[in-house]
Amino acid sequence: MAQFVIAPRISGQPAAKNLRRARTRAVAAQFSGFADSAAAEATPELGALIVEGEKQEFESKQAELADDYIVEELKPRRPSLFTAAAASPPGMEQLPSGIGATVELTATCEGTPLSGAMASVSFVAFRGFVTTTFESTDSSGRAVFAYDPQVWIPFTITVVPLSRAWAASSIVTGSSMKMSLPALPKNGPLGWWKRLLGVSGSDAQLGEGIRVGVVDSGVGPHPALAHVKKVGAFLNGAYLSEPDETLDVGQHGSHVTGIIGARPAQGSGGFEGISPGAELVAARIYPGGGKLPEPTGFATNADIANAILALSQDEKCDIINLSSSGPMRSATETDRINAAFDSGTLLICAGGNGGGPPVLFPAAEPNVVSVAGLGMANTIPLGVLDVLTFPTQADRYSVTGLFSANFNSLGFEIKTSAPGVGIISTVPATSTEGAPYVAMSGTSMATPCVAAALAIILSRDPQYRTMPRNRERSIHAWRLLGSKLRPLGLSLPYQGYGMPIV
Amino acid sequence: MSERTYIVAVKSDKRELVSPDWIKQLDDVPGVKVQNKTPSQAVISADDEGINHVRRQFKDSFIIEELLQRS
Numbered sequence: 001m002a003q004f005v006i007a008p009r010i011s012g013q014p015a016a017k018n019l020r021r022a023r024t025r026a027v028a029a030q031f032s033g034f035a036d037s038a039a040a041e042a043t044p045e046l047g048a049l050i051v052e053g054e055k056q057e058f059e060s061k062q063a064e065l066a067d068d069y070i071v072e073e074l075k076p077r078r079p080s081l082f083t084a085a086a087a088s089p090p091g092m093e094q095l096p097s098g099i100g101a102t103v104e105l106t107a108t109c110e111g112t113p114l115s116g117a118m119a120s121v122s123f124v125a126f127r128g129f130v131t132t133t134f135e136s137t138d139s140s141g142r143a144v145f146a147y148d149p150q151v152w153i154p155f156t157i158t159v160v161p162l163s164r165a166w167a168a169s170s171i172v173t174g175s176s177m178k179m180s181l182p183a184l185p186k187n188g189p190l191g192w193w194k195r196l197l198g199v200s201g202s203d204a205q206l207g208e209g210i211r212v213g214v215v216d217s218g219v220g221p222h223p224a225l226a227h228v229k230k231v232g233a234f235l236n237g238a239y240l241s242e243p244d245e246t247l248d249v250g251q252h253g254s255h256v257t258g259i260i261g262a263r264p265a266q267g268s269g270g271f272e273g274i275s276p277g278a279e280l281v282a283a284r285i286y287p288g289g290g291k292l293p294e295p296t297g298f299a300t301n302a303d304i305a306n307a308i309l310a311l312s313q314d315e316k317c318d319i320i321n322l323s324s325s326g327p328m329r330s331a332t333e334t335d336r337i338n339a340a341f342d343s344g345t346l347l348i349c350a351g352g353n354g355g356g357p358p359v360l361f362p363a364a365e366p367n368v369v370s371v372a373g374l375g376m377a378n379t380i381p382l383g384v385l386d387v388l389t390f391p392t393q394a395d396r397y398s399v400t401g402l403f404s405a406n407f408n409s410l411g412f413e414i415k416t417s418a419p420g421v422g423i424i425s426t427v428p429a430t431s432t433e434g435a436p437y438v439a440m441s442g443t444s445m446a447t448p449c450v451a452a453a454l455a456i457i458l459s460r461d462p463q464y465r466t467m468p469r470n471r472e473r474s475i476h477a478w479r480l481l482g483s484k485l486r487p488l489g490l491s492l493p494y495q496g497y498g499m500p501i502v
Numbered sequence: 503m504s505e506r507t508y509i510v511a512v513k514s515d516k517r518e519l520v521s522p523d524w525i526k527q528l529d530d531v532p533g534v535k536v537q538n539k540t541p542s543q544a545v546i547s548a549d550d551e552g553i554n555h556v557r558r559q560f561k562d563s564f565i566i567e568e569l570l571q572r573s
Contacts, residue, residue, distance in 0.1 A: 237545025
């Protein structure tokens with residue numbers, strides 16, 4: 001069976017609309033009983049019929065039509081986007097991967113190849129369309145992007161390394177691009193974000209006695225995160241309780257967890273978490289198996305709700321860090337957040353990276369501490385990707401050099417702000433690197449800064465630690481946090497009530 | 503008829519009022535298929551008629567809403 005289009009020829013003819021209807025009805029009648037189905041559903045106003053039938057039978061019928069009908073096989077059309085998926089739509093002939101030209105990237109850091117990095121090239125079409133295609137670098141740090149030079153012009157190339165180096169972006173200046181990425185600093189345990197929050201040195205006791213849950217893409221393996229309790233995965237409404245199910249399906253969860261409480265071996269040069277004394281409990285809510293740039297796939301409100309319930313009721317966490325969000329409110333999430341609040345568990349939620357209003361959910365819920373991200377101008381090398389988080393509006397900069405990052409979702413629901421630009425933390429070990437670190441930016445990174453600061457604040461409060469697990473305990477925690485917030489001189493939607501200083 | 507994915511979650515303040523076999527009752531609704539479940543929540547696929555039936559039968563003690571993406 002094949003599909004054919006039959007349309008009356010109307011160009012250059014007067015009264016085209018009425019003619020088109022009449023002719024289309026006529027041809028529909030002519031084909032009724034022969035063609036399979038589509039003719040019956042044809043809309044005469046549109047002037048074209050899609051007819052399904054055997055090719056030979058169709059050709060004999062076609063001879064009966066007058067010359068002023070266009071008859072041709074149905075031809076698939078697809079969006080003019082250059083993506084890996086569009087290159088091989090189902091049911092179409094496979095196009096060769098190289099269709100004219102390539103951009104070849106070689107990425108290195110301090111002279112050694114960056115393997116497994118996520119590389120992307122953005123292309124602009126002559127008509128103004130823009131698209132981005134993603135590849136992973138191979139063991140020699142190489143990635144190749146094929147494109148049709150008659151349609152697309154490559155204009156920027158971006159490399160996000162798995163570890164060791166800052167992410168960077170460059171204008172495409174030729175078909176062979178060599179990018180040498182700046183190495184991350186090896187400052188030992190103390191990052192600028194820790195000093196800003198009032199942590200002046202390495203102290204293994206910080207946050208001791210406080211239990212912090214992390215609901216994210218999983219955790220580890222990483223030697224500095226070996227102490228984290230792994231409670232399994234919540235996926236599409238199911239619970240997988242094996243501890244190994246908690247292993248990170250990306251990097252995000254390990255990074256977030258490390259910001260709160262990584263415990264690197266002494267003298268390893270690794271960055272230490274803000275509250276390394278806190279007890280950490282991790283639950284995975286991302287399925288993994290996604291494609292670049294979202295290898296973790298997507299989480300759901302169902303799994304966030306289940307994970308909150310487990311970490312609050314079963315694991316008795318004092319704080320839950322949630323660095324995930326979405327635009328739609330979920331009644332199930334709200335119910336579990338409120339139940340957690342009533343059981344003495346306070347949620348710290350990322351406000352979202354929408355780059356403007358509104359604040360995303362569940363951060364916009366009243367019973368959570370919603371967080372926006374801050375940057376510090378002199379902490380990031382020029383030319384790296386994180387520089388793109390610097391805002392252009394003067395009112396987003398404080399006199400101290402801190403700024404409200406331009407990725408922040410903005411609104412009066414924002415309650416606090418914390419460092420979230422160029423934050424260095426742990427990511428899962430690979431076959432080549434046993435204890436890797438990487439820099440990331442986002443409200444996802446600001447949120448664990450607040451969670452960790454709160455863990456330190458709560459661990460120093462004798463009253464909190466003796467309180468029963470109820471609503472008053474959550475209110476007490478929120479009041480303690482509020483008392484430690486320092487306004488930065490920015491407006492409320494940018495900074496909330498300020499940044500916590502322990 | 504179009505099928506969609508929904509959450510049916512026990513309201514936190516109604517736990518004591520919920521029948522222990524609520525999952526089975528849910529599964530018995532025509533046009534509803536339970537995909538996954540925990541003691542307090544089920545993810546189901548349902549057609550329009552099925553979800554309307556679920557809303558009528560379960561609305562007092564359960565939250566019923568579409569599955570939403572988070573990232």
